[in-house]
Amino acid sequence: MSKIELDPDFSSRFDASEESRPAAQLYLISPPTYDPGFPEILKAALDAGPVAAFQLRLKGASDMEIMRAGSVIKPILAAYDVALIVNDRPDMAKELEADGVHLGQEDGDVSEARALLGHAVQIGITCHDSRHLAMQAGEQGADYIAFGSFYDTATKETVHRPDPSILGWWSTISEIPCVAIGGITPENAAPLIDAGADFLAVSGAVWNHAENPAACIRAFADLLEDRAGR
Numbered sequence: 001m002s003k004i005e006l007d008p009d010f011s012s013r014f015d016a017s018e019e020s021r022p023a024a025q026l027y028l029i030s031p032p033t034y035d036p037g038f039p040e041i042l043k044a045a046l047d048a049g050p051v052a053a054f055q056l057r058l059k060g061a062s063d064m065e066i067m068r069a070g071s072v073i074k075p076i077l078a079a080y081d082v083a084l085i086v087n088d089r090p091d092m093a094k095e096l097e098a099d100g101v102h103l104g105q106e107d108g109d110v111s112e113a114r115a116l117l118g119h120a121v122q123i124g125i126t127c128h129d130s131r132h133l134a135m136q137a138g139e140q141g142a143d144y145i146a147f148g149s150f151y152d153t154a155t156k157e158t159v160h161r162p163d164p165s166i167l168g169w170w171s172t173i174s175e176i177p178c179v180a181i182g183g184i185t186p187e188n189a190a191p192l193i194d195a196g197a198d199f200l201a202v203s204g205a206v207w208n209h210a211e212n213p214a215a216c217i218r219a220f221a222d223l224l225e226d227r228a229g230r
């Protein structure tokens with residue numbers, strides 16, 4: 001099963017002092033609404049470059065719409081070995097047999113989600129700009145933690161604006177992968193990668209791209225390759 005995790009040997013060979021963390025990867029967030037033409041757009045995007053995970057985030061959609069969208073995109077993601085993460089809803093993650101669920105601070109209890117989903121399913125937690133929330137999420141058993149919003153974004157109203165150094169801090173104290181989110185584009189992502197982000201979570205830059213989503217995925221792929229190993 002696909003997972004949003006650093007490679008399977010990561011924990012055993014991670015040594016913060018040796019700066020041996022694997023290269024950052026792309027974590028795609030869905031467009032805010034689901035269009036019947038989306039599967040073809042998604043395939044073209046996934047053809048353009050590597051994507052580690054895809055989050056189904058359809059705020060305002062009905063449960064049935066989310067379940068239908070999840071059922072359609074699940075086999076596509078599986079064919080590209082991309083993890084399916086469901087936003088907000090552990091129950092739907094279970095129903096869809098997704099690879100993970102993303103929970104915000106108001107989205108319910110991590111231990112309840114873990115009890116429902118078990119340990120094979122990844123649980124990601126929003127930690128905004130807070131070291132305290134990140135440590136708490138780690139103690140609660142999060143599989144990844146997310147910091148943001150690093151930049152202005154039209155996708156979500158945000159109040160927190162972390163400094164990229166929080167990514168480096170987290171990387172030195174924890175083996176749990178960290179995700180950077182919020183207004184990230186191929187043009188502004190380099191400082192986040194260099195600071196220690198394991199994943200870049202991106203929506204608007206890809207789906208609102210002036211040419212096409214695939215071109216933006218390609219631009220991220222080039223950037224991530226360029227920054228790898230620095």
Ligand SMILES: Cc1ncc(COP(=O)(O)OP(=O)(O)O)c(N)n1
Binds near residue numbers: 057102125148181
């Ligand atoms: C990877 C990732 N990070 C943060 C969020 C935001 O989650 P949340 O704070 O619950 O806000 P909504 O996305 O539910 O509006 C996320 N979804 N994914």
Ligand SMILES: Cc1ncsc1CCOP(=O)(O)O
Binds near residue numbers: 153156184204205
């Ligand atoms: C869901 C979320 N949480 C913090 S910022 C954000 C929006 C991410 O989308 P974009 O890449 O378009 O800024």
Ligand SMILES: [Mg+2]
Binds near residue numbers: 088103104107
């Ligand atoms: Mg949420």
